[in-house]
Amino acid sequence: MADLEQALAEVAAEMAVSEDRGEVATYIPQLGRVDAKKFGIAVATNDGRVLTAGDADEPFSIQSISKVFTLTLALGEKGDALWKRVGREPSGNPFNSIVQLEHESGIPRNPFINAGAIVVSDILLAGHQPRETIGEIVHFLRFLANDEAIVVDREVAASEQATGYRNFALANYMRSFGNLTHAPELALGVYFHHCAIAMSCRQLALAGRFLANGGRNPDTGHSVVSPERARRINALMLTCGHYDGSGDFAFRVGIPGKSGVGGGILASVPGVASLAVWSPGLNANGNSKLGSLALEKLARMMNWSVFAPRG
Template structure:
């Protein structure tokens, strides 16, 4: 059977293709010359399968889409306290290339705007890393997110560096406040090089899926960064990834995202999918016009908005009732399923409290459970202990060792 997903994505592209408003980024000559009619969308699952439509194999440069991934590497290498010592995580409400710092601390306001991203690039690797070693770490790390070796588009790099006057001004401002301590021109060159990495829409969807998958690359199985790092990065993407349009984006789309001035947008929906869109014409915020429209439609039609997540408490308890169980006899069986977190486990404990088991034998069946977080695990262990204190015999069916 041919999957209908790619056909649906092609239909979405066709529905959004008529919007030809906006324009290519004109302050970077190579981007200004890009084909404005290129259009693609890709959705990557956490098993590594990529559905796509349009120009999914056309190469373009990451630009600011590199920021959340370098942010992740910096957090992985230095830790959150050291990172926050240099860069805040508050929305700026300003354009991405504004020459401004946080009043009082002189930190960049977040790692998604250029001042923060330039600083972030200096926090990758060990504190005594050279610029060359730091670049190798950035290149290797972003390649690990993509699942293949990435390369710099030298033409875009040269074009962008020749016109990087504003980023140089930002870097000199940062050096003036000792936020960075290295040569501003060398730092900007490294930053520009990361922005000039060539990717396809398919690559970006897999990179986003790595974030959605808790830091594990779906195709290679490599853990690129740890789960706490992913949580921090996705949080900042949600509040700051779309710059001064972040509030509107969260309201209308509701997916942690990042845009780039080459026309790409990524979105990472935790535990579900990574998505990417490519269309070079930009709006006044520096985001792809048609890309934003595609993301709005996917969010609405596919239920991808973060605030539409189903309540786990309603679906955790698959079965509750008395029946005959082989080797045990008559028992009250509680069969759980899915992901067990506080809300779902609390519902189970509420049921156990309000309607205690009607037989002395109790079976807690976790065979259909695929994940238990730490608080859920502690709550279930305590429930088993207290049922035992009440004189009941509890049999735990736990083939995957979820309570270990």
């Protein structure tokens, strides 16, 4: 097994000179303005170390990575009753598919596709105003990362709201089946804003530590979720975290991960470390092209696959 600091430096150096970096998301105008040459990576180990390389301290739009944290909050409020409204199976379809939702009577396949995350946003509203719910989500992330600098990028949120026609269609369709209890525009207000949260790789890796540490914050020993719930969230990340590219990510990288169209990926090596990587260019499935490759190389060098023998 390689030395972690050396392996991280080697991976970052290789990514820095890569010419095939994918394409930035342009359907959200603000994301289309991000420099495709950016690359950052951070690893927060369970023994308290934080190692970084590249643009690891530059905030970026975490987009669908936020769905890991909203799911965690919603499970805390509803427990297993949540699964009556959202499934737990890989989608096999693009993240914004309407066809699949029609076939399944308004029940999203999993909480990480757009429709599923809109239902989770509806659950978190629970009669509150969107502003209050968004504030709770941001507060939760600040608590996990121990960093008050985490904020919503208002320009990205406005950009998403102005162009999110497919998401409006998904929300209205689920409302017609009775799977949204609030007005679609209210659930979408929460959804657009939590996707527009800006964080750095360092902040994300720190926020995700509870997933790699049996549900506990390794700094304080505070229980964020039960060990069983941490295992289940990790399982959903492994099977559903990269949309219709989830199987390929599990095959190549072999650790739980959740991507976002801002080019970020949050990953977990249970018992070892939390990782975050950012490279804005995306592959055909809407996942970070170099981010996926970097995690594949680092996991191989460190023997971090959940399918590899330990010891």
